[in-house]
Amino acid sequence: QVQLVQSGAEVKKPGASVKVSCKASGYTFTSYYMHWVRQAPGQGLEWMGIINPSGGSTSYAQKFQGRVTMTRDTSTSTVYMELSSLRSEDTAVYYCARDWGGSLGDVWGQGTTVTVSS
Amino acid sequence: QSVLTQPPSASGTPGQRVTISCSGSSSNIGSNYVYWYQQLPGTAPKLLIYRNNQRPSGVPDRFSGSKSGTSASLAISGLRSEDEADYYCAAWDDSLSAHVVFGGGTKLTVL
Numbered sequence: 118q119v120q121l122v123q124s125g126a127e128v129k130k131p132g133a134s135v136k137v138s139c140k141a142s143g144y145t146f147t148s149y150y151m152h153w154v155r156q157a158p159g160q161g162l163e164w165m166g167i168i169n170p171s172g173g174s175t176s177y178a179q180k181f182q183g184r185v186t187m188t189r190d191t192s193t194s195t196v197y198m199e200l201s202s203l204r205s206e207d208t209a210v211y212y213c214a215r216d217w218g219g220s221l222g223d224v225w226g227q228g229t230t231v232t233v234s235s
Numbered sequence: 236q237s238v239l240t241q242p243p244s245a246s247g248t249p250g251q252r253v254t255i256s257c258s259g260s261s262s263n264i265g266s267n268y269v270y271w272y273q274q275l276p277g278t279a280p281k282l283l284i285y286r287n288n289q290r291p292s293g294v295p296d297r298f299s300g301s302k303s304g305t306s307a308s309l310a311i312s313g314l315r316s317e318d319e320a321d322y323y324c325a326a327w328d329d330s331l332s333a334h335v336v337f338g339g340g341t342k343l344t345v346l
Contacts, residue, residue, distance in 0.1 A: 164335040225279040
């Protein structure tokens with residue numbers, strides 16, 4: 118079955134970076150774009166950007182430009198989201214979500230909790 | 236402040252029909268499809284409606300979506316206790332570089 122499995126929870130200090138992985142299975146990895154979406158505690162959903170696993174091209178939300186990098190490894194069917202210069206406001210659950218013909222999220226990862234605290 | 240505007244809360248009794256609105260602008264809802272998501276507590280969002288009014292396989296036909304101009308609505312008929320969740324609308328936005336915008340979410344309570 119189609120599945121996205123994310124890496125485990127992270128605790129980081131302010132100023133550090135975090136790299137979250139999302140391993141895809143059950144479908145042709147390079148045929149579907151992947152989104153990253155985050156959700157701060159008690160807050161709504163926030164789109165971070167999208168990556169094309171085929172060629173590696175990316176598009177980031179303006180808010181995260183310069184701080185976020187999305188990459189992929191086709192040999193392991195895994196996409197990565199790295200966020201740098203972390204601050205407390207980056208404490209959130211980070212989700213990967215498959216794009217299905219322009220529809221964000223026909224399949225979602227289970228989420229990765231990132232806590233930024235000194 | 237979310238780009239798409241949703242009421243923060245909605246409620247209904249079992250069996251009732253409830254609607255949740257989502258208001259945007261010409262650069263998002265006015266020119267692109269609308270998507271709706273259901274998020275149960277402690278879980279990842281689930282795609283409920285795509286391309287304004289289409290249901291993915293497995294989503295009951297009690298859920299329906301519509302769009303008119305720069306606004307959209309999600310309707311839930313025959314309300315059930317298990318429908319108690321947060322609901323989000325989303326759309327691509329063509330302003331500046333293409334990006335996805337979400338509504339702030341609506342907490343649905345089944346009384």
